[in-house]
Each structure stands twice: as structure tokens, then as C-alpha cells.
Amino acid sequence: MEKKEQLYEGKAKRVYKTDDPELLIVSYKDDATAFNGLKKGTITGKGVINNRMSNLLMQRLEKSGVPTHFVKELNDRETLVKKVSIVPLEVIIRNISAGSFAKRYGTEEGIVFDEPTIEFSYKNDELGDPLINDYHAIALKLATREEIETIKKYSFAVNSFLQKFWAECGVTLVDFKLEFGKLSDGTIVLADEISPDTCRLWDSKTGEKLDKDRFRRDLGGVEEAYAEVMKRLSEHM
Ligand code: TMP
Numbered sequence: 001m002e003k004k005e006q007l008y009e010g011k012a013k014r015v016y017k018t019d020d021p022e023l024l025i026v027s028y029k030d031d032a033t034a035f036n037g038l039k040k041g042t043i044t045g046k047g048v049i050n051n052r053m054s055n056l057l058m059q060r061l062e063k064s065g066v067p068t069h070f071v072k073e074l075n076d077r078e079t080l081v082k083k084v085s086i087v088p089l090e091v092i093i094r095n096i097s098a099g100s101f102a103k104r105y106g107t108e109e110g111i112v113f114d115e116p117t118i119e120f121s122y123k124n125d126e127l128g129d130p131l132i133n134d135y136h137a138i139a140l141k142l143a144t145r146e147e148i149e150t151i152k153k154y155s156f157a158v159n160s161f162l163q164k165f166w167a168e169c170g171v172t173l174v175d176f177k178l179e180f181g182k183l184s185d186g187t188i189v190l191a192d193e194i195s196p197d198t199c200r201l202w203d204s205k206t207g208e209k210l211d212k213d214r215f216r217r218d219l220g221g222v223e224e225a226y227a228e229v230m231k232r233l234s235e236h237m
Helices: 046-063 099-105 134-139 145-168 222-236
Strands: 006-009 013-017 023-028 031-034 039-042 070-073 078-082 089-096 112-122 171-182 188-191 199-203
Touching: 023 046, 046 070, 046 078, 046 145, 046 222, 089 145, 112 134, 112 145, 134 145, 145 171, 145 188
Parallel strands: none
Antiparallel strands: 006 013, 013 023, 023 078, 031 039, 070 078, 089 112, 089 171, 171 188, 171 199
């Protein structure tokens, strides 16, 4: 499948057209940003790891009944995916308090919840991805009630799968962000990526952060953390 003109460039990926109007190629970069692009940097080798990790996880998720945009890994950094129109909602699932949850509600990090939480952000960089609820999303015509219910169902299914999968790798899944898209026939599928950029992953024994928080918070050992989670995942496949 040949890469045609570039359709879009995001903070971490580029998207290209192909000969097939229903298929796109995503290319993962090593660029990293945080705080809505305010902080910029490079995480060497991140694109290769995120491409591989996201593809392996999405293939497993497909088998467990969650439809995804994944079609075929083309090389180290590039993957063929189904063309979707992205539902402009960032879906965040949390199992343990951390990040903006801890800040917003004034809790410490690391409190294990009795059940996972779900929240939505309106995917809009100019507005800083504001938190919204499902009624707001419907009012803004970002999605229908039915689509939101499907997205919620898939998101909790992804959480159950990933929590168990990462636990078997000695990694605690703290929280993560998902994005969904619509195929031309309206079918909702999981899109974007699942990687240490979009998940908080803590070493189950030591609590060490093995994700993008090392970059966000200047903790050092960023590349090493990405390599470590990739190694654990590979050993488990
Ligand atoms: P938060 O605690 O900053 O709201 O982040 C929750 C989860 O979502 C965390 O695993 C990191 C991920 N995330 C993204 O993937 N993209 C983003 O732009 C933000 C803010 C968070």
C-alpha cells in the first residue's frame, strides 16, 4: 500500500492518504508534547515503540470483541488503518487517582477506586480539551446518545482487558485515554493509539512510573521507561 499525500499532522503522528479511500497510513513520530503543546521535546525511539505496542494491543482487543481501526503494520513506524472520522471526545478511564483527577479533586495520587471512572474531554486544542459530560456532548452534536453508550461499553471493555493484560506484565494500569472514530457506514471503532503516551503505567512492585509522566514531570529515564514496558509486553505476547 503506497503512501499518498499527507492529510493531517498531529502532535505525535502524521496521517497519509492511500490509493484506497477507506484506508489511511499513520506514521508515528518521536515528538512529544505536554500541557496542550506548551512543553515540547523528543523521546528517541518512541514512535517505533508506540506503533508496535498500539498494534499488538489493538489486535488483542479485536479478538476480545472491541472493533478497532487497525488493519496492518507496514513497518517500524507506519500502520495501515481504516479511515474514520474521529469522534471529538477524549475518553478517560481511571482505576487509581493520578494526574488531573488528583489535582481537580484535591486527592493524593495512588488511591485505588472501588470501580473505574469514565470522563470525557471535548477534543479541541484551542479550548484546551475541556471536560464535558455526555449531555454536553449531545448538545454540541459531537455524538449521539447511542454512540456515547457504545463508546462507554467499549471503553470499559478495553479497561478490563488492559488491566488484566498489564497486571500479567507486572504493570499497574492507572488510567488511560481513548479516542473512537466512525467508519463510513457509521460503525464506531477504537482509533488513535494505546501507548505509554496515552496510559499511566506503574511498576506493580516498585510503583515506578513507566509512561509519559516521566517526560511531563522531568523525571528522567524517559526512553528507558518506554523500552521497559515494551520489553515486558513483548515477553508476554
Ligand atoms: P490526566 O490525568 O492528565 O487527565 O490524564 C489522564 C490520562 O489520559 C493519562 O493516562 C494521560 C492521558 N492523556 C492523553 O493521552 N492525552 C492528553 O492530552 C492528556 C491530558 C492525557
